Amino acid sequence: MTVDPRIQRYSAAFSPQVIHEIHRAADQGLYEIRGFGAKRHLPSFDDLVFLGASVSRYPLEGYREKCATDVVLGTRFAKKPIHLKIPITIAGMSFGALGANAKEAIGRAATLMGTSTTTGDGGMTEEERQSSKTLVYQVLPSRYGMNPDDLRRADAIEVVVGQGAKPGGGGMLLGQKITERVAKMRTLPVGIDQRSASRHPDWTGPDDLTIKIQEIREITDWEKPIYVKVGATRTRYDVALAVKAGADVVVVDGMQGGTAATQDVFIEHVGIPTLPAVRLAVEALQELDMHRKVQLIVSGGIRSGADVAKALALGADAVAIGSATMVALGCNKPVYIEDYHALGVEPGSCHHCHTGRCPVGVTTQDPELQKRLKPEQGARWLRNYLTVMTLEMQTVARACGKSHVHNLEPEDLVALTVEAAAMAKVPLAGTDWIPGTR
Amino acid sequence: MITVDLDHSSVRDLNERLHRLPPETNEKAWRIVNPKGAHALCAGLSVPIEVVIDGHPGYYCAGMNKEASIVVNGHCGVGLAENMMSGEVRVKGNASDAAGATGRGGLLVIEGDAGLRCGISMKGIDIVVGGSVGHMSAFMAQGGSLVVCGDAGSSLGDSIYEARLYIQGKVESLGADCVEKKMTPHHLAKLERLLARAGIEADPRRFKRYGSARRLYNFHVDHADAY
Numbered sequence: 057m058t059v060d061p062r063i064q065r066y067s068a069a070f071s072p073q074v075i076h077e078i079h080r081a082a083d084q085g086l087y088e089i090r091g092f093g094a095k096r097h098l099p100s101f102d103d104l105v106f107l108g109a110s111v112s113r114y115p116l117e118g119y120r121e122k123c124a125t126d127v128v129l130g131t132r133f134a135k136k137p138i139h140l141k142i143p144i145t146i147a148g149m150s151f152g153a154l155g156a157n158a159k160e161a162i163g164r165a166a167t168l169m170g171t172s173t174t175t176g177d178g179g180m181t182e183e184e185r186q187s188s189k190t191l192v193y194q195v196l197p198s199r200y201g202m203n204p205d206d207l208r209r210a211d212a213i214e215v216v217v218g219q220g221a222k223p224g225g226g227g228m229l230l231g232q233k234i235t236e237r238v239a240k241m242r243t244l245p246v247g248i249d250q251r252s253a254s255r256h257p258d259w260t261g262p263d264d265l266t267i268k269i270q271e272i273r274e275i276t277d278w279e280k281p282i283y284v285k286v287g288a289t290r291t292r293y294d295v296a297l298a299v300k301a302g303a304d305v306v307v308v309d310g311m312q313g314g315t316a317a318t319q320d321v322f323i324e325h326v327g328i329p330t331l332p333a334v335r336l337a338v339e340a341l342q343e344l345d346m347h348r349k350v351q352l353i354v355s356g357g358i359r360s361g362a363d364v365a366k367a368l369a370l371g372a373d374a375v376a377i378g379s380a381t382m383v384a385l386g387c388n389k390p391v392y393i394e395d396y397h398a399l400g401v402e403p404g405s406c407h408h409c410h411t412g413r414c415p416v417g418v419t420t421q422d423p424e425l426q427k428r429l430k431p432e433q434g435a436r437w438l439r440n441y442l443t444v445m446t447l448e449m450q451t452v453a454r455a456c457g458k459s460h461v462h463n464l465e466p467e468d469l470v471a472l473t474v475e476a477a478a479m480a481k482v483p484l485a486g487t488d489w490i491p492g493t494r
Numbered sequence: 495m496i497t498v499d500l501d502h503s504s505v506r507d508l509n510e511r512l513h514r515l516p517p518e519t520n521e522k523a524w525r526i527v528n529p530k531g532a533h534a535l536c537a538g539l540s541v542p543i544e545v546v547i548d549g550h551p552g553y554y555c556a557g558m559n560k561e562a563s564i565v566v567n568g569h570c571g572v573g574l575a576e577n578m579m580s581g582e583v584r585v586k587g588n589a590s591d592a593a594g595a596t597g598r599g600g601l602l603v604i605e606g607d608a609g610l611r612c613g614i615s616m617k618g619i620d621i622v623v624g625g626s627v628g629h630m631s632a633f634m635a636q637g638g639s640l641v642v643c644g645d646a647g648s649s650l651g652d653s654i655y656e657a658r659l660y661i662q663g664k665v666e667s668l669g670a671d672c673v674e675k676k677m678t679p680h681h682l683a684k685l686e687r688l689l690a691r692a693g694i695e696a697d698p699r700r701f702k703r704y705g706s707a708r709r710l711y712n713f714h715v716d717h718a719d720a721y
Contacts, residue, residue, distance in 0.1 A: 257611065267534070
């Protein structure tokens with residue numbers, strides 16, 4: 057009997073992918089661990105559009121009138137705030153998760169663009185300090201590689217409470233990526249599955265965090281801006297508490313944010329999207345009269361200049377990009393196809409950062425694979441990409457009549473869906489209706 | 495000896511003064527009085543000086559200490575000598591939670607008791623406690639040695655990596671993957687040296703050694719109930 061494909065009725069609840077996952081779980085007895093970010097559809101900046109100028113507003117000339125993009129971070133307490141040329145920063149990605157060439161390429165590109173890059177859960181490498189003019193040093197629960205000299209060599213310090221891909225969870229780096237150098241930096245045996253703590257070892261709760269920040273400021277003689285990074289969940293409270301704890305900058309990472317490795321259930325089912333998170337964070341800052349005094353960096357699924365412009369219009373001071381940075385370096389590029397196939401994926405759907413077998417040499421510690429990413433080439437790609445994002449952002453801002461990208465405002469936006477209107481608190485397009493306001 | 499009275503000087507001024515000392519400084523002996531629970535006292539020192547604190551500091555006293563020798567004639571708050579790099583910190587009284595957390599080197603001596611999570615995530619520091627330690631001490635301890643002359647609270651050494659734990663008294667319970675190990679002559683000699691360096695009189699032969707069973711180093715479904 058022949059099988060007629062037209063009458064194959066698949067269950068919506070038990071789709072082929074769900075069935076495959078159940079079979080995999082039954083076979084392996086372990087939850088799926090993977091890299092990259094959420095793959096499910098989520099309300100996002102795609103659901104917002106700008107209201108360009110017309111009769112009631114007039115635009116700036118695209119090629120003649122200036123549209124500035126600079127941003128200063130850390131103006132609240134730090135003696136030495138950092139001044140960036142563009143409001144697009146590079147998110148924390150560890151040496152370990154990324155190879156040394158990728159870290160170097162990122163540092164070079166960020167420096168050329170006048171922006172900052174960020175260490176990650178593995179300490180600071182000499183390569184990234186040398187290649188990054190402005191380097192943000194993360195203080196994570198694991199404290200791998202933590203030392204006072206690197207704190208003082210950093211340009212800013214980010215206390216990581218959580219990240220969007222796994223709010224409430226610790227980092228994870230599987231054994232195949234724990235090479236001798238990575239192990240030494242993290243004081244761990246080679247080849248073990250590294251499980252970072254989900255909580256900081258020496259503080260619990262916002263009152264302790266206040267004192268922890270005070271200690272870091274004392275060690276660095278109050279010079280460095282101190283960021284507090286949270287995964288987006290109870291964003292209003294978390295931002296308010298970070299401000300109360302003394303942060304100069306708050307970083308809010310939505311659930312589209314990527315990771316080098318964590319449980320799929322975490323990536324897809326914990327946290328809230330970036331879209332509502334940015335609005336909640338801004339409201340918290342405004343309630344405390346700290347909007348623009350404590351700067352807000354938003355991350356999680358930022359891919360284009362349009363995304364940056366929308367985040368800024370909703371009230372962010374800057375954004376951070378992680379996954380998009382990796383993609384610019386070649387992640388999921390259709391080259392070395394046979395190596396993607398060896399991982400069981402096609403280019404475009406790869407999330408095998410956790411395996412260390414990255415076909416394009418970005419998320420690997422394998423010396424041969426790393427050779428596929430040359431730092432100079434990677435830096436050029438990322439620089440190009442950041443330039444395009446900046447041009448796109450300026451294009452949108454000029455169209456809205458803004459001489460600085462920070463002059464974008466919620467009034468420049470409308471939503472295409474009821475969900476996005478409710479989450480971002482901007483009107484549904486063609487109406488003056490913001491769900492939940494009346 | 496230079497005396498700084500924190501009734502008349504701020505922690506900020508003191509720390510900045512200490513941070514500016516060059517390694518070859520002649521100002522090698524300091525005495526701090528009236529700490530009155532001040533936080534981050536002597537945090538981030540990085541030159542070989544000797545500091546005596548008379549009184550009770552708050553959180554993160556001697557945090558990230560490097561090379562300095564600090565003696566506290568009192569009790570200490572949370573995070574004493576956290577992420578210590580080198581040098582020596584000695585507390586004549588008790589220490590609160592997370593003493594020596596993530597410490598990478600040097601010697602921390604607590605002559606009294608230590609609270610919860612003593613030596614949490616330690617990465618090479620040696621900690622000697624004259625009294626007892628609380629719950630979850632040496633949690634995720636990666637390297638170094640924790641010596642406890644008294645008792646240890648529950649879940650000692652949970653998810654421990656390569657740190658060595660020497661406990662003289664009772665252990666309320668061991669954490670995941672932490673097991674009692676044989677006290678070899680090598681370990682006995684090391685423990686004897688540690689006790690001598692700490693200036694604490696105890697018979698090494700009365701201690702038991704604990705460390706990692708290394709069963710959780712790589713994920714395996716049959717160990718899922720241990721997490």
